Amino acid sequence: MGRVIVMRVLRATFGVGLPEAKAVVGQVLAEAYWGTLPEMGYLARKLRGAGVDAVAARP
Template identity: 60%
Template structure:
């Protein structure tokens, strides 16, 4: 994926309308744009006709799980010759994890099992490439 190209995944869901309390239709999108992850939502209420858009914020855990279930997890892959210390430094900076936790994440990355949403994995891949590491994000191919 290109370095500056936006990467996104979306999910639709129902939730209470903030104006009338009816069931509103919501759409949320996680976007990697400009080197940052962003969660944007918008809604439309068929009961009262109100609509709203909220830009920015964190992807709620329940909707992240749903997005992963609907789209499937993306995986981060690094080149076999990637220096572990550099990969760990980038992972710690991006994920905000400690030394003990980053070792577990590194293990998953090297085994090809570390996964998340496509925008999350692409953010890691871009940061690793900026540090000189051969890295890619994507979904496993179907057999």
Template identity: 55%
Template sequence: MGDDSLRWDTETVCGECGSATAACGTELPGEMRERLLAEHGATELRLGSSVDRRAVMRVLRRSLGLGLGEARAVLDRGYGGTLPEVELLARRLRVVGVGAVAVAGAGR
């Protein structure tokens, strides 16, 4: 996590021939995301008891690319994802004065 964005990278080496590959990017491939969630469990976004719902909605819409109704649904039901995804969202919320934390392992 850097510069208010997420990046991923992976490297593999073949045990048979020694061939190595490396890959990186900003958008985490779906299968990698699912593997991270399976191995580490989901992280849950927790908001403070008294939050400015409008500020939360703005951050959700901007960060997750959601429409108004979708952002409202996320605000009502909660948000979970990988630890880096949720921590980035919590940081963005704290920047605008919303008490937010990422709780790892909440989805286990």
């Protein structure tokens, strides 16, 4: 999974800047990023649409 692709999706989905996307991408790749199930499902769909294997799951 490419860091650049994940950062692009984060920036487009949440409207964050590059520094914010860089700060979050490590958490996403380590599967340590969390939120509500609908939020994570939405992000997972966007990532899958960009070619990244992503799943939203409850801890």
